[in-house]
Amino acid sequence: MSPFDDYVDEMPADEPDDVIASFRAGVRAAATRMPEPSPTLAHMLHSGVSSNSTGSLRPKRSITMRVKAYVAGLGVAAKVMLGTGVAVAAATATAVGPIDIPRPDKHQTVEATDDGNDIDRRDEKKTTDDHHKPVLVDATTTTAKAFVAPEPKPLTTTTAKPYVAPKDKPITTTTAKPYVEPDDKPTTTTTVKVPPPEVRHDITLTCEPNADPVKVICWWNATESAEHRYYKLMRSNVDGSDWQKLYKTEDHREFADTTSLAGHSYKYFVYSLRDDGAVVAESNAVVINCCA
Amino acid sequence: MATDPLVERAKRGDAVAWNELYRSLAPAVAGYFGLRGARDPDDLTSETFVAVFRNIGTFRGSIEAFRSWVFVIAHRRLIDDRRARGRRPESRSLADVSLQARDDVESDAAAVMSVADVKALCGRLAVDQADVLILRILGDLTIEQIAEVMGKSPGAVKQLQRRGLDGLRRLTKSQQAVPL
Numbered sequence: 001m002s003p004f005d006d007y008v009d010e011m012p013a014d015e016p017d018d019v020i021a022s023f024r025a026g027v028r029a030a031a032t033r034m035p036e037p038s039p040t041l042a043h044m045l046h047s048g049v050s051s052n053s054t055g056s057l058r059p060k061r062s063i064t065m066r067v068k069a070y071v072a073g074l075g076v077a078a079k080v081m082l083g084t085g086v087a088v089a090a091a092t093a094t095a096v097g098p099i100d101i102p103r104p105d106k107h108q109t110v111e112a113t114d115d116g117n118d119i120d121r122r123d124e125k126k127t128t129d130d131h132h133k134p135v136l137v138d139a140t141t142t143t144a145k146a147f148v149a150p151e152p153k154p155l156t157t158t159t160a161k162p163y164v165a166p167k168d169k170p171i172t173t174t175t176a177k178p179y180v181e182p183d184d185k186p187t188t189t190t191t192v193k194v195p196p197p198e199v200r201h202d203i204t205l206t207c208e209p210n211a212d213p214v215k216v217i218c219w220w221n222a223t224e225s226a227e228h229r230y231y232k233l234m235r236s237n238v239d240g241s242d243w244q245k246l247y248k249t250e251d252h253r254e255f256a257d258t259t260s261l262a263g264h265s266y267k268y269f270v271y272s273l274r275d276d277g278a279v280v281a282e283s284n285a286v287v288i289n290c291c292a
Numbered sequence: 293m294a295t296d297p298l299v300e301r302a303k304r305g306d307a308v309a310w311n312e313l314y315r316s317l318a319p320a321v322a323g324y325f326g327l328r329g330a331r332d333p334d335d336l337t338s339e340t341f342v343a344v345f346r347n348i349g350t351f352r353g354s355i356e357a358f359r360s361w362v363f364v365i366a367h368r369r370l371i372d373d374r375r376a377r378g379r380r381p382e383s384r385s386l387a388d389v390s391l392q393a394r395d396d397v398e399s400d401a402a403a404v405m406s407v408a409d410v411k412a413l414c415g416r417l418a419v420d421q422a423d424v425l426i427l428r429i430l431g432d433l434t435i436e437q438i439a440e441v442m443g444k445s446p447g448a449v450k451q452l453q454r455r456g457l458d459g460l461r462r463l464t465k466s467q468q469a470v471p472l
Contacts, residue, residue: 019464020457023413026405027429031323034315038338044345045314048307242377245332259408 039276197274200225203283205270209291214262216288219254220270223281227274234269235260238287260290296355303348314341317359320430321366327411327426330373340366360437363427367441416463421456424449 037045074082200223207218218233233247233255247255260266266288272281301309318337325333343365351361405413414422420442427438435453439446 019461022405023410023425023460023464024429026407026410027323027327027426030327030407030410031320031430033319033322035318035322035334035337037314037318037341038335041338041342041345044342045310046307048302048305048310243331 197227197278197280199279200281203270203272203281205268205283205286207268207286207288209288211291214260214291216257216260216290218268220283222253223272225272225280227280228272229275230273232271232273236267238265238267262291265289295352296358298355299358317362321362324366324426324430325370327414328370330370331377336369336373340369359431360433360440363431363433364441413460413463417456417459421452421459424452425456428453
């Protein structure tokens with residue numbers, strides 16, 4: 001049945017339908033390939049996550065925002081108490097002397113704020129007495145401690161060092177799983193932080209134009225990257241516009257671009273990508289004037 | 293209207309149902325993007341289905357309505373892609389287009405127009421006319437569904453289809469580059 005059958009009366013009766021049938025077949029031929037899902041989509045397909053779970057994507061409020069919201073919710077009397085508490089804490093801190101500032105990695109300020117001021121439950125605590133409970137003063141006292149300036153130290157200049165992989169602990173790269181048909185068993189997904197790959201430049205791309213028939217033949221050497229999963233041959237105009245993916249292959253290293261047009265110039269690139277789509281190696285750019 | 297059982301399962305987070313929906317619709321969506329000159333059809337298809345995943349909670353209706361809804365999202369992605377590129381779909385003369393070597397989509401059947409020729413023909417039709425024809429064929433959408441996808445009236449879509457078909461015949465008659 002033709003998709004145009006419900007309006008077949010619009011078609012001129014004396015015209016052959018070959019053109020439309022051929023066009024329709026051509027269109028359908030273009031829709032037979034299963035597209036490669038992105039890592040995000042592959043994960044969704046694998047886990048079957050529904051829209052209900054996307055609520056967790058809402059970014060968490062920062063501690064600063066939570067404290068501001070808490071303070072905004074206090075009454076005038078409580079704010080006065082808060083100010084008094086800060087002043088007392090500051091005076092106490094000055095009288096006692098220098099206080100050992102917690103190291104950043106211990107995050108004592110954050111912990112104290114979280115533990116002592118459960119802001120998400122502030123509505124339940126909105127009684128007059130609550131405003132005077134020490135829980136609030138604890139938090140401000142901690143903040144005041146953190147504010148004491150450290151003793152001046154001589155400035156030292158450090159130079160950023162390039163990243164060098166430790167010898168005793170080689171980096172192990174865990175790549176994202178490719179899309180696979182899920183079975184009926186529930187799956188557990190472990191999120192693994194994959195470090196960005198080091199991009200190699202060990203692919204040498206060569207392209208030659210061919211006049212009859214018009215085409216550009218490209219070939220390249222294999223990358224030595226251990227993470228290589230597949231190659232992508234890309235083409236653009238010379239100015240870098242209109243990028244097109246010409247060819248994707250795991251291990252073939254030559255391709256005849258018969259879509260190139262005589263009189264046009266193109267720029268070709270080859271990338272090597274790992275499973276999650278990150279580029280691990282790239283080639284030189286080759287500019288071709290097609291196709292004398 | 294009752295929601296299709298398969299879609300209902302997908303809404304509950306059934307991975308098997310999701311894969312079934314993806315397998316049945318993704319090739320058509322990717323083909324639509326490819327034929328309409330999208331920059332990276334696979335990426336746009338993934339974006340479309342991620343949006344479907346995230347918004348399926350709002351969907352109600354049959355599997356046909358679901359298909360139409362997916363193409364609504366796909367069409368919007370395509371318009372965004374066109375805006376991002378700042379130009380209309382690629383347009384080439386049929387005479388400039390040889391039989392092309394897309395190994396994954398090419399067909400050897402003599403009666404099948406090559407994908408490149410289909411793209412070239414679409415490039416020479418008005419954008420809306422080509423969109424209607426491709427949605428009719430790949431999406432199996434009705435005139436009313438395409439009207440919803442494109443935000444036009446059914447009458448306007450019907451007119452675009454008629455002009456598109458006329459254009460196809462006129463173009464293939466005037467240029468003999470298409471093997472029939």
